[in-house]
Amino acid sequence: MNLTSKSFSNESDLINHLKTHTPSFYHSSRTSTVIPYDKLEAEMKGPLVVADLSKIPPKMTLKGENVIIRGAVNWQDADQFLKSHGRAIMTSPTEQLALILAGLATSCTGERCFAFGNMRKQIVRLKYLDFNGVEHELSADKDFPSTEGLAAYQKEFSHYSGYKNAPYPRFEKETDLLIGTEGQLGIITEAEIKTTTHDDVTHLFMLLPKWENDYTAHLEIFKAVQHFRGAVISCELLDSNSIAYLKADERLGQSQDVIFLEILSNEFERVYGELLGELQHVSPDDVFELSSAKFHSVRAGVPRAVFEENSKMGVKKMGTDCQVSGDHFKDLLDFYRELSKLGVRYNLFGHFGDAHLHYNYMPRPEDSQKCQAEFEKLYAQVLKWQGSPFAEHGIGLLKQKFIKPFIHDTQRMVFKALKKQHDPKSQFFPQGFMTTV
Ligand SMILES: Cc1cc2nc3c(=O)[nH]c(=O)nc-3n(C[C@H](O)[C@H](O)[C@H](O)COP(=O)(O)OP(=O)(O)OC[C@H]3O[C@@H](n4cnc5c(N)ncnc54)[C@H](O)[C@@H]3O)c2cc1C
Incomplete structure (x- = not known):
C-alpha cells in the first residue's frame, strides 16, 4: 500500500x-x-x-x-x-x-x-x-x-x-x-x-449570443464594467455549453451565454443607468434579476457538474485557469475559439470581469492527449502575453x-x-x- x-x-x-x-x-x-x-x-x-x-x-x-x-x-x-x-x-x-x-x-x-x-x-x-x-x-x-x-x-x-x-x-x-x-x-x-x-446586493443576468459566434456584446460589457468596480461586486460568465450542465428547471436563456452582475443595492440605479443603460449590444429585454440563492446555486452548479462528469469518464480535469490583461482579453477569447474547433466537447465559464476564464475540455479518455497538446500551445501564448497561467486554483x-x-x-x-x-x-x-x- x-x-x-x-x-x-x-x-x-x-x-x-x-x-x-x-x-x-x-x-x-x-x-x-x-x-x-x-x-x-x-x-x-x-x-x-x-x-x-x-x-x-x-x-x-x-x-x-x-x-x-x-x-x-x-x-x-x-x-x-x-x-x-x-x-x-x-x-x-x-x-x-x-x-x-x-x-x-x-x-x-x-x-x-x-x-x-x-x-x-x-x-x-x-x-x-x-x-x-x-x-x-x-x-x-x-x-x-x-x-x-x-x-x-x-x-x-x-x-x-x-x-x-x-x-x-x-x-x-x-x-x-x-x-x-x-x-x-x-x-x-x-x-x-x-x-x-x-450590504444588500442585487443580482442581474444578461442573455447574450454564444461567444463562439459573436462576442461583440461580451467585449462591450467587459470594457464598460471596469469603471464600476466596487459598485459591481462580481461579473461572471457561464457560456451556453456550461448552462447545459444545469438541471432543466435551473437553466437560463435559450442556449445563450449568460453574464451575471452582483451590484450593491444602494448603487443599483446608478449602475443600471450608467452601465447597463449605455450598452449598445445588450437589449434591456435581455436583462433579468435573479435571487442571490439562485445565482450561487447556478454558478457553483457548473464547475461541480464538470468535475462529476470528468470523474465518471475516468479522466483528469482538463481546464484552464488563465488570467490575462484587459488588452489581451480579446486574444484569449480568439484562442479559446480555436480550441473549440478540436471536435472535443468544451465549456467556458468564470470570472469574466477579471479577464480570468476557465475553458474546460470534456474529453473521452482517448481524447486526453490531444487536449493536453492544445493547452501546451495556450500556455506558450499566455507566456508571450505575460499573462498568469494559474491565477486561482494553484498548481x-x-x-x-x-x-x-x-x-x-x-x-x-x-x-x-x-x-x-x-x-x-x-x-x-x-x-x-x-x-x-
Ligand atoms: C466547484 C468548485 C469551484 C471552485 N471555485 C474556486 C474559486 O472560485 N476560487 C478558488 O480559488 N478556488 C476555487 N476552487 C478550488 C478550491 O475550492 C480551492 O482551491 C480551495 O481553497 C481548496 O480548499 P479545500 O479545503 O478543499 O482544500 P484541499 O483541496 O483539501 O487542499 C488544497 C491545498 O491546500 C493545502 N492545505 C489544505 N489545508 C491546509 C492547511 N491548513 N495548511 C496548509 N496547507 C493546507 C493542501 O495540502 C493542498 O495543497 C473551486 C473548486 C470547486 C470544486
Whole structure:
C-alpha cells in the first residue's frame, strides 16, 4: 500500500504526528481541482500519509472588524456567522464548502475578487505549525524574511503584480510564507481576516449570443464594467455549453451565454443607468434579476457538474485557469475559439470581469492527449502575453507539467532555500511544485 490515511480530530494529535516527520500530504475539504483526489493512489509517490485536517474543531471569533478563524471552518459557516454580526467575507471561492485555512494555502480568489481583490490582501496575520509541531505567528505588516535570492525573485515577480496570482507565490509580506505555498512549508492553524459590512446586493443576468459566434456584446460589457468596480461586486460568465450542465428547471436563456452582475443595492440605479443603460449590444429585454440563492446555486452548479462528469469518464480535469490583461482579453477569447474547433466537447465559464476564464475540455479518455497538446500551445501564448497561467486554483499536481516554462533559476533557488529551512525532513507535500520544478 502506497498511501495511508490519517484523520486528526484535535490539534495535539496533529502536533504529535508532525514531530514524527513522516512525509505527509495534508488536506482540508479536498475541493482543489489541481489535486486528483480520486486517483491519489496512482498519482502520489509513497510511502506517504494522506492527512485529513477537516475534523479539527472549528472556532470563529470577531475582533473589531476582523474575524479570527481557527480549525476547520468552511466559507459557508463563516458567512452565516459574520452575517449575524452585520459583517461579510470579502473574497471566497465559488466552492463554499472548502475550508478557509486551505484557502490561504491556495491563495484563493473568487467572484467577489472583482471588487475586493484576492484573499491574500485581506489576511492580517496567521499562525502555522512548523516541522517540529511548534506554532509560530506571521504578520502582514512585516516584510518577507530575508532569503537567498529573494531580491531577484521579487523583481521578476513584479510583472505579475496586477494579477490575482502568478505561476509562483508572491513572497512580499511575512504571511506570504504560507499563502499560495500549498502546504509545502507548514500547516496553517489560524488566521485573522479583514471583513466588510454586510450590504444588500442585487443580482442581474444578461442573455447574450454564444461567444463562439459573436462576442461583440461580451467585449462591450467587459470594457464598460471596469469603471464600476466596487459598485459591481462580481461579473461572471457561464457560456451556453456550461448552462447545459444545469438541471432543466435551473437553466437560463435559450442556449445563450449568460453574464451575471452582483451590484450593491444602494448603487443599483446608478449602475443600471450608467452601465447597463449605455450598452449598445445588450437589449434591456435581455436583462433579468435573479435571487442571490439562485445565482450561487447556478454558478457553483457548473464547475461541480464538470468535475462529476470528468470523474465518471475516468479522466483528469482538463481546464484552464488563465488570467490575462484587459488588452489581451480579446486574444484569449480568439484562442479559446480555436480550441473549440478540436471536435472535443468544451465549456467556458468564470470570472469574466477579471479577464480570468476557465475553458474546460470534456474529453473521452482517448481524447486526453490531444487536449493536453492544445493547452501546451495556450500556455506558450499566455507566456508571450505575460499573462498568469494559474491565477486561482494553484498548481497542485495537475498543473506541474505546464509550469516549467514560467519558472527559472531565480524561483528554484528561493524554493530550495525555503524548503531547506522550513521543511528539512521533506515531510510536507514532498511532490509539491517547490520540490519538483
Ligand atoms: C466547484 C468548485 C469551484 C471552485 N471555485 C474556486 C474559486 O472560485 N476560487 C478558488 O480559488 N478556488 C476555487 N476552487 C478550488 C478550491 O475550492 C480551492 O482551491 C480551495 O481553497 C481548496 O480548499 P479545500 O479545503 O478543499 O482544500 P484541499 O483541496 O483539501 O487542499 C488544497 C491545498 O491546500 C493545502 N492545505 C489544505 N489545508 C491546509 C492547511 N491548513 N495548511 C496548509 N496547507 C493546507 C493542501 O495540502 C493542498 O495543497 C473551486 C473548486 C470547486 C470544486
